[in-house]
Amino acid sequence: MNLPISDGGLIPKRRKPLLLISIRNNISSWLLIVPSLIFFIVFNWQPLVSGVVLSFFETKGYNAVKFIGLQNYRDVISDSIFRQTITNTFIYVGWSLIIGFLVPIIIAVIIDEMRHLKSFFRFSVYFPGMVPAVAGAMLWTYVFDPGQGGLLNMLFKHLGLANSQWLQNAHLTIPLIVITMTWRGFGGTSLIYMASLQGVNPELYEAASIDGAGIWSKIKNITIPSIMPVIKILLILQIMGVFRVMQEPLTMTEGGPNNASMTLMLSSYFYAFRYIQAGRSMAVCVITFIILLILTMIYFKFNKSNDEE
Amino acid sequence: MKKVISISLLCIMLMSVFLTGCVPKSTNEGSTSGSKKITLAVGNWPSDPKDQNLPKMNKFKEEFEKKYKDITIKADTYGYDTNTFVPKAESGQLPNLFVTWFTEPQKIIDAGYAADITEYMNKYGFDKALNPDMLKICSKDNKIYGIPTGGYYVGIWINMNIFKKAGLVDSNGLPKYPKTYDELAQDAQLIREKTGKSGFFFPTTNNQGGWLFLNIAWSYGADFEQEVDGKWKAVFNSPEAVEALQYLKDLKWKYNGLQSNILTDVNEMFKLFGTDQVGMSFGSKDWVNGTIDKYKISKDNFAVCSLPAGPKGRFSQMGGGLNMISKNSTPEQIDAAFKWLEFTGFSPKLSEDGLNNMETSYKNDKEKGHAVGPYVLPVWVNKERSDAEQKVRDKYTNVDMKLWEDYMKNEGVTIKPEPSYNCQELYKRLDSVVQAVLTNKNSDPKDLLNKAAADFQRDYLDKINK
Numbered sequence A: 001m002n003l004p005i006s007d008g009g010l011i012p013k014r015r016k017p018l019l020l021i022s023i024r025n026n027i028s029s030w031l032l033i034v035p036s037l038i039f040f041i042v043f044n045w046q047p048l049v050s051g052v053v054l055s056f057f058e059t060k061g062y063n064a065v066k067f068i069g070l071q072n073y074r075d076v077i078s079d080s081i082f083r084q085t086i087t088n089t090f091i092y093v094g095w096s097l098i099i100g101f102l103v104p105i106i107i108a109v110i111i112d113e114m115r116h117l118k119s120f121f122r123f124s125v126y127f128p129g130m131v132p133a134v135a136g137a138m139l140w141t142y143v144f145d146p147g148q149g150g151l152l153n154m155l156f157k158h159l160g161l162a163n164s165q166w167l168q169n170a171h172l173t174i175p176l177i178v179i180t181m182t183w184r185g186f187g188g189t190s191l192i193y194m195a196s197l198q199g200v201n202p203e204l205y206e207a208a209s210i211d212g213a214g215i216w217s218k219i220k221n222i223t224i225p226s227i228m229p230v231i232k233i234l235l236i237l238q239i240m241g242v243f244r245v246m247q248e249p250l251t252m253t254e255g256g257p258n259n260a261s262m263t264l265m266l267s268s269y270f271y272a273f274r275y276i277q278a279g280r281s282m283a284v285c286v287i288t289f290i291i292l293l294i295l296t297m298i299y300f301k302f303n304k305s306n307d308e309e
Numbered sequence B: 001m002k003k004v005i006s007i008s009l010l011c012i013m014l015m016s017v018f019l020t021g022c023v024p025k026s027t028n029e030g031s032t033s034g035s036k037k038i039t040l041a042v043g044n045w046p047s048d049p050k051d052q053n054l055p056k057m058n059k060f061k062e063e064f065e066k067k068y069k070d071i072t073i074k075a076d077t078y079g080y081d082t083n084t085f086v087p088k089a090e091s092g093q094l095p096n097l098f099v100t101w102f103t104e105p106q107k108i109i110d111a112g113y114a115a116d117i118t119e120y121m122n123k124y125g126f127d128k129a130l131n132p133d134m135l136k137i138c139s140k141d142n143k144i145y146g147i148p149t150g151g152y153y154v155g156i157w158i159n160m161n162i163f164k165k166a167g168l169v170d171s172n173g174l175p176k177y178p179k180t181y182d183e184l185a186q187d188a189q190l191i192r193e194k195t196g197k198s199g200f201f202f203p204t205t206n207n208q209g210g211w212l213f214l215n216i217a218w219s220y221g222a223d224f225e226q227e228v229d230g231k232w233k234a235v236f237n238s239p240e241a242v243e244a245l246q247y248l249k250d251l252k253w254k255y256n257g258l259q260s261n262i263l264t265d266v267n268e269m270f271k272l273f274g275t276d277q278v279g280m281s282f283g284s285k286d287w288v289n290g291t292i293d294k295y296k297i298s299k300d301n302f303a304v305c306s307l308p309a310g311p312k313g314r315f316s317q318m319g320g321g322l323n324m325i326s327k328n329s330t331p332e333q334i335d336a337a338f339k340w341l342e343f344t345g346f347s348p349k350l351s352e353d354g355l356n357n358m359e360t361s362y363k364n365d366k367e368k369g370h371a372v373g374p375y376v377l378p379v380w381v382n383k384e385r386s387d388a389e390q391k392v393r394d395k396y397t398n399v400d401m402k403l404w405e406d407y408m409k410n411e412g413v414t415i416k417p418e419p420s421y422n423c424q425e426l427y428k429r430l431d432s433v434v435q436a437v438l439t440n441k442n443s444d445p446k447d448l449l450n451k452a453a454a455d456f457q458r459d460y461l462d463k464i465n466k
Helices: A008-026 A029-052 A071-078 A082-100 A104-114 A118-130 A134-143 A149-160 A175-198 A203-208 A215-243 A249-251 A265-274 A278-308 B001-022 B053-067 B082-090 B103-112 B118-123 B132-137 B159-165 B180-193 B208-219 B241-252 B267-275 B284-294 B331-343 B353-369 B384-395 B403-410 B423-439 B444-463
Strands: A059-060 A063-069 B038-042 B071-075 B097-101 B146-153 B156-159 B198-201 B225-228 B231-234 B278-283 B302-305 B314-325 B415-418
Touching: A008 A029, A008 B444, A029 A059, A029 A278, A059 A278, A071 A082, A071 A278, A082 A104, A082 A175, A082 A215, A082 A265, A104 A118, A104 A215, A118 A175, A134 A149, A134 A175, A134 A249, A175 A215, A175 A249, A203 A215, A215 A278, A249 A265, A265 A278, A265 B082, A265 B415, A265 B423, B038 B097, B053 B071, B053 B331, B053 B353, B082 B314, B097 B331, B103 B314, B118 B331, B132 B146, B132 B314, B132 B331, B146 B284, B156 B159, B159 B180, B159 B278, B180 B198, B180 B241, B180 B278, B198 B267, B208 B241, B208 B314, B208 B423, B231 B423, B231 B444, B241 B423, B241 B444, B267 B278, B284 B314, B302 B403, B314 B331, B331 B353, B353 B384, B423 B444
Parallel strands: B038 B071, B198 B278, B314 B415
Antiparallel strands: A059 A063, B097 B314, B146 B314, B156 B278, B156 B302, B225 B231
């Protein structure tokens, strides 16, 4: 007598069995994705959500103690070195685009054109990528040592030039760190470009040759347009990767001199591990995430409108 | 149907493997209800099989387990490191008994990673017998969270090989110590001219630049935080602080007395000092043996003197090490940790076992070529205990104590505690300021300190004043 009867109430009753039937019919498929689903929940989504939640709490260790709204964000943003930190992070991205964006494309095109030793060079360019980031950064620290025993300074001495301060020169710190990142990272990117170049139709080059096109003309009119989708996606991946730079400045300069190489992620690392302020650390991470999200959205918006044109 | 069952079993198996991997190991194993056996994980256990301390520690473990049949010692090689501590603590992987140093306990207590051991400090008589100033560093809100194991004040390490080469030794072969900071700068310059090596080392990263700058600044009459009309103020932009920073800048640019690589911490100093690449550095007794082990420098290459005088006197900062017990330890494990300390010779009243094991430690140090003999800031206020240890130490002394005399006497030096609030953040700000003057010849110490003090006031002290 109290049962609610309505048309709306009937719809879910019809849908539920359908869903159950669908699951029952594909039970093996559903079961197969369970491990992956758990893996994603535990290692990807749970930390992500926990991090965001933690950024709104006062923390004791990594435990949320009290909800404090946006206080962690206010503390982090009002910190006197935050502005410099965020500017530095954009400068890293800028230098990485200047120094590191074209290198893998050029290397990939050169290796793709090679007739001999192609495999050797493919391995060689990827080799620095196998060095762990911290080990690579320490290696470069010896190269950039500002003393007379520094590798580059010894070279300078042979050439009759004065010693340089290298990483200790606030104007050079970021570009030098970007060079080390490029050295370590360009190999992997080059391999992706090389794979992409394999997919370019050779008949296009043949046709261009018959029409009298030169090498530059072929690269400009065939190679680049063919691999443009990959270039676009790697551009956004590079921006996202460099924006999260941490290991290199941590190992090489600790963010110095005078915060000249401090980055958002390094700042987050210091909050988390040096000062055990998990809430603030997470707030910096969320700010970084939002900036990257906005940059990516802008990129895709421009990209979409270009494609439509 | 068979297919479904086999897939279900496969999934369950995968999930159980996966979830088993996620369960954190606990150092509480063996202490669960129903079992009387207690497992105590002891940190800083020697990790290198060739480490000469390893047989000694294994012997302690064996004898201890024989004496306390319900306790098993689990050797844990984890040594405190700011980069790894938080993940270890959060995942419950910390050893029950771990070692850290005086700059760390307050943040560890605030984060809730250390157990309250007040009851056991009282039970074993540690609270009355330990140096109260050091106990204060390990306490919060009248609760004790750490056991200070050794204290020191900052002095100046002298590399005897370099001092001899630079002609900075007297007719008895003793080093001519710098008595003032000006003399230190001149000696550093002389070392550079005579040997080509760096005269003095000053770290600037990992908050150590700020930490050590305090010693110089105090000697110039500077202070860092002051309470004025009930409000805390950052006052390290005073003319005295500017003068101290200018001194450091001159040490680099005018006297050419510092190491070339500025963006480094004391680990670099250990390397340079241990390989005869630097003549002097801020240092302490506690850092000597690690440098000997790692860089094979002779204990006789060390001379240590007290800190030089600035225009307003001589001041030095206190440091030291302590044991803490991880938060997830059971009361039985905490009790076992105190028994272990007592057994190894660290207790207010020395038992026969304790005395024997302390002697074993000193004997072992001597055999390893460590510097045995020098000692500063006793942790025990109990004279009987200190005398007993001194007697053992005298028996194994292996260094020329004249090379350490000035440091041990520390005459005329005031030992100062850290500033009251946000020390680590203050050191970080000062690190940046020190980096700026040591990497940029044209930097202005006054401008840098004005900005740093204003920023520190706004970022931290103003929040305390609210």
